[in-house]
Amino acid sequence: MTFSEPRSAQPADDLSLLRRFEPQLRLNRGELFRPMDIETFLMHTDLVVTRRNEPPLILETRPNVTQEILAGCGQVATPGKVHLRLVDRTLTALQLMSFHARSELREFRKGTGRHARVGLVARLLDVAFRVSLVARGRVPGGTAAAAAVAFRHMRDASPAPTYYGRVLRTQFYTVLQYWFFYAYNDYRSHYHGANDHEGDWELVSIFLDEGGPEEATVSWVAYANHDFEGADLRRRWDDPEVERIGEHPVVNVGAGSHSSYFSPGEYVIRIELPLLAKASAAIATIRSVWQTVFRQGGVQSQRTGGDLNIAFVDYARGDGLRIGPEGDVGWDARLLDEQPALVHYRGLWGRYINDPIRGEDAPAGPRFNRDGTVRTVWSDPAGWAELTTVPPASREIPAAKAESKRLEAELAGLEREIAEAEAEAVRLGLRMDTLAAASPSGRQLDECVSRRSEARDAVSRLREKASETEIMSWAMRLRLERLRAGDRGDPRAHLHHPAMPLGPGRLRLHRIAETWSAVSAGVLLLLMSTSVIVYHAALLPLLLLSGAFLFVESLFHRRVAALVHGIAMGLTLTTLGILLYEFWWQILAALVLGLGATITWANLRELTRR
DSSP states (O other): OOOOOOBOOOHHHHHHHHHHHOOEEEOOTTOOOOOOOHHHHHHTOEEEEEOTTSOOEEEEOTTOOOHHHHHHHHHSOOSSEEEEESOSSOOOHHHHHHHHHHOGGGGOOOOSOGGGGSOHHHHHHHHHHHHHHHHHOOOOTTHHHHHHHHHHHHHHHSOSOEEEEEEEEOSSOEEEEEEEEEEEEOHHHHHOOSOOEEEEEEEEEEEEEOOSSSSOEEEEEEEOOTTOOSGGGEEETTOTTOOEETTEEEEEEOTTTOOEESSOEEEEEEEEOGGGHHHHHHHHHHHHHHHHTSOOSOTGGGOSSOOSEEEEEEEEOOOSOEESTTSSBOOEEEEGGGOHHHHHOOSBSSOOOOOTTSSSSOOBOSSBOTTSOBOHHHHOHHHHTTOTTOOOHHHHHHHHHHHHHHHHHHHHHHHHHHHHHHHHHHHHHHHHHHHHHHOSSOHHHHHHHHHHHHHHHHHHHHHHHHHHHHHHHHHHHHHHHHHHTTOOOOTTTTOSSOOOOOOOOOOSSHHHHHHHHHHHHHHHHHHHHHHHHHHTTOHHHHHHHHHHHHHHHHHHTTOHHHHHHHHHHHHHHHHHHHHHHHSHHHHHHHHHHHHHHHHHHHHHHHHHOO
8 A cells, every 4th residue: 555646735725724733832941942934034144155165155145035035046056055044153251141141041950961861881972972073063152042142033023933834635644744943953052962053944744534424633643853754753643642732732842952752751862873883783682692592681781881872861841831722822824835945945044064964054944955855754744754554544444344355365366276286286196107107217207297396386385375365364354353343453553662751760879970970981081091101001900990980880870780790791702702712623623523422322322222
């Protein structure tokens, strides 16, 4: 089952449909930015083109930048990277102090720090990530505060939060897309996150089922979350995790990052470094062998050093401003298809840093990726959420009935093929027996033997396929009965690695543990450097130093048993490697000797057994 191409929506009905199901956004207390209209933003930006080895060239200055100008940039090939620029100068030290003294950030409380939530290895990798910001480029310091000051002026000029809605009609779903634009992503500067960048586009998608006898109903909702895509981003409308206000879903927005979550709370976001992906997979394999083959330790007990990735905390508590139905302020709704810049502009919606991993560069608009290609969520919204093969509720019973009939017809056809194949096999068997009795050898007999063998194999394959089809047909009939009874199955069966809020912390001596987590990585690097200088890179001091830090780490995180398991696994593997390297030929000879003795003993027992 596949979807047809999205059909054009009817503008006369779109706005009322979007209004009917528009979400409620819940920001964090202390959030500096909220969704805004792009016209006000454009008036406070410059349109710039940046070419390699050249200073940025301003194509149009504020307040003259308009949607029509951006749309024109999308139609003309311009060498270099075209982008907007919000902040043209950062705040002075005095202005920065004044900003922080009066900023809404004073209302934000960090809670348990991100370093205390991960292991020592992850914190060491975080050091490397911070160093990489210097090498690969980042948004200049103080830009976030300057952007917040600029947004205050923009909010005064246009106070109503805005979303840009789009309606697409596919063969099975009517898709409502709600696009939100934030002037700045201050995740790194103000919330200790992964990145900062000017401009930020976020999305909430609602998949309507309009095939039932009644009016349209919500079937699925999908929330954009950083750069992820797939089934983990969506929830069925009857999922208990989906909080609703009538027909309006509730969205908990990440502080600074503006990513979207179903449940309020704090989430650990892990960024895996590509260079360490293979090493991480190898460690996972070793853990699996240690647990399954040697039956040592549990899943959690092996995570003594943390994963080979960098962890950040996304705060989506939902305890701040509520925007939307029954909220503190209502929406200003706009149709996205009527905004020329959102449809045609291929450039970036903020400053271009030329970051190799794109984290500090501004994003492109709803339609395009940063490289100018069309976004999957624009061209194939159902495929983006992995709903291409999932029918809505109104289509489940008809689809199951049709598939059940097809399976029954396929099974009947296989039974006919089996009967014909068995008759052919019997005929070839009789011919072979006749030829064998008349002539013990000959070309015809050899051909008959070969054909009989092929017929026998064909019967076996057909029976195996028929058995599998019969099982599938039975399962489909059972599912059809459940659907008719109103049982649609587990609404969370499609989830593999869903984002889940953090549970209560298990740190012993909370404040001391947080302080240790914050300084341990840097102190370890300092002490290791000192040890190398003093002891001329002797291995024993480095091992003792690392062991001491891991022991203190395990005490704070209540993982002493896990540390012991990890040390035992490491020593076992090291000893095994040394033995194999030093005595490989003796081990091989012993294996061959044991194999020979076992075979001889088994053969003698068979010979002497009555």
